[in-house]
Amino acid sequence: MALSKKLAAGILVSALAAAPAVNAAELIVPAFEYRTGAYAPNGIPFWNGFSDYLTLLNERDGGIGGVKIKITPCETSYDNKLGVECYEKTKQGALIVNPVSTGISYALIPKAPVDKIPLLTSAYGRTSVANGRIFPWVFNFPVNYWSAASVIVKYMGEKEGGMDKLKGKKIALVYLNNAYGKEPIPTLTALSKKHGFEFSSYPVDAPGNEQKATWLQIRRDRPDWVLLWGYGVMNQVSIKEAAGIRFPMDHFIGNWWSSSENDVKPAGAEANGYLGSAFHAPGAGFQVHKDVLKYVYDAGKAVDPSFKDRMGEVLYNRGLVTAMYTAEAIAKAQELHKTKEVTGEMVRDGLEALDITAGRLKAIGFDGLVEPVKVTCANHEGPARGAIQQWDATAGKWKLVSGYYDSDREVIDPLIKADSEQYAKENNVTPRDCK
């Protein structure tokens, strides 16, 4: 009886003290993980990569600038409501937030300037945050969805023998019916007007297990190219269905969240030749992987030790790259403000002044994995370049099959301007001056 009373009191006390005690000399980086739910197959590799890189920095370098990094994980299951709850729970002392979910990003965008914590939505989230004048607290470098759509169209044009050969072709988009999936539609519509191809879109309701009807429709409509903008279990179902209607895999391009190992492996050999866009290289042959193996896995510090053989997966590398951007921003903040213990505001300045050169990439072991990045006050999107990768089912590996393309700024910049100005009008945001 007394024990359960004590337990009840203890639970009450701990429930009241919801935020854990914060050690002053630590860099707090929250991780809104999704290792459960329909999107777990994509979440687990990403968050392993993210945690592994920050653990590597702690083990190899003693943290950033000598201050250890503390990752505070919180499970969101990719649900917007749990994402907001996790944000409120972990924001005490947080330096930078990576929601890794477009839905959660939208919910957090109005909170970032109020709580003074920058939001890094690398290659996802609200596309128009590229306009740094209206969104000073949100960043989406090195590339966003509209640039992705443009890069994919450029690759298609190249394969067809020139952008003018796209005229009259049919391009279909199969997308997850939420904010993330709808992102490329305005750009693809604008590009279809510019290049003269016919664009049609096929929504799939979350979580996307039922797609027979969609793909039967595609078999009837016979597009020349199909784009996939899915996430979680939807991807593998789409690829299996496409193989089922015998759609040529080398004309089927997923975006970078729809082209990872767990999306193509269920379809087996039939997924051979499936394409995907990318903004970093796949594979585990880079210097950073060797360091992670040595300092994290072999030292027993990995958050998921069973993942050792899966290092180098597309989403694992993405976690590494996102963690690298986070760490570089914190380091830049320390350098700009000449202090080791930085705050969210200083990290925001660090993000805006970020200039990761090729030399720096080589020094930190990311040479060849990702391209250099430069962020400015007005341009939070950075270089806005992407490449195309292809799945080799026999070797079981992804490989980059193109160089990095520039996105079509002529089409995308006006769209970004219009969308961000609508946000500014609806939410009474005054655009700031960018020197």
Place this chain on the structure above:
Amino acid sequence: MFYREAGQLKTSYASDMAILPLREDRTLVFAILAIAYLVVPFFLTDFWLSAVAIPFLAYAMAAMGLNILTGYCGQLSLGTGGFLAAGAYSAYKITTAFPELNLVFVFLAAGLCTAIVGLAFGIPSLRIKGFYLAVATLAAQFFIVWLVTRVPWFTNYNASGQIQMPGRTILGYQVTGGAISGTAQYLFALTFVAVFALIAKNFSRTNTGRAWMAIRDMDIAAELIGIRPLYAKLSAFAVSSFYIGIAGAMMFGLWLSSVEPSSSFGINQSFLVLFMVIIGGLGTVLGSFLGAGFLVLLPLLLSVVLVDWFGIVPSQAKHAEILTMGILIVFFLIAEPHGLAKIWQTTREKLRLWPFPY
């Protein structure tokens, strides 16, 4: 000993017909209200506000709405998610079209729009009953979510299809948007819920409420004694959808500020609110609150206890939480099929007699 009913004599008809005739009950309810209004705001951190208080109040409102329909009138409905969406999107359209309109009127207008929608989807209830009606209300769920996704007018032609609540103030304090005053937002939501709980409690004592309960108990007998099913059932749908619409506006405006229809108002929301009503207790206002507390606050408490207190990895804690919630739901329904409100009622009856056994 707790209930000293001797000497509590009623000297007027009004006091005889009070909702809470016993002084001890009144004291309890006023104490809870006093704590909610005067004590809680001082302990309200951002986390407590947006993860505990506002979700609880919004879901309590939705549960009250569904309780009116399913508990008082006996019409099973699985369209709650759709009506929540209708409330959220009508609130969005109204406040962006009339930015100067007071937020109270925006919410009430959103409730009215949802009531009209609910009225339309309530028409099948005149011909079908029970589980078949539940399937017909699924049409509301899927149609409304499809409509707001498909027709760009509802999202003000936004490219991504997500709507964002602009900042609005009440009496000078900002309650929606980014830079909110937490206490103001909480008190605003609490006042809405308290007022509408009182209205819901009074409904069971009106002609309309009694007509609903007659329809629930035996609709053919009700029709025979002169209660018109059309007015009763459609008014139940209208009032219920009014409550659910306001709950949807609260979810969108106060809690999430940015919603996408498929994840925030999907079929899972309909089931969640239905479970709240069933586990809380059909046909009682207290049941709505208890059910909302059980299904909103208990998972949160479990995750806080497992992750912060026992230090379990968050993803494992999530699996454990889902498992535990399922077991608790089964346990409570076996222990007391009439819900948590019945447990309170039984406890209260025992307290009235304590320490005597009868």
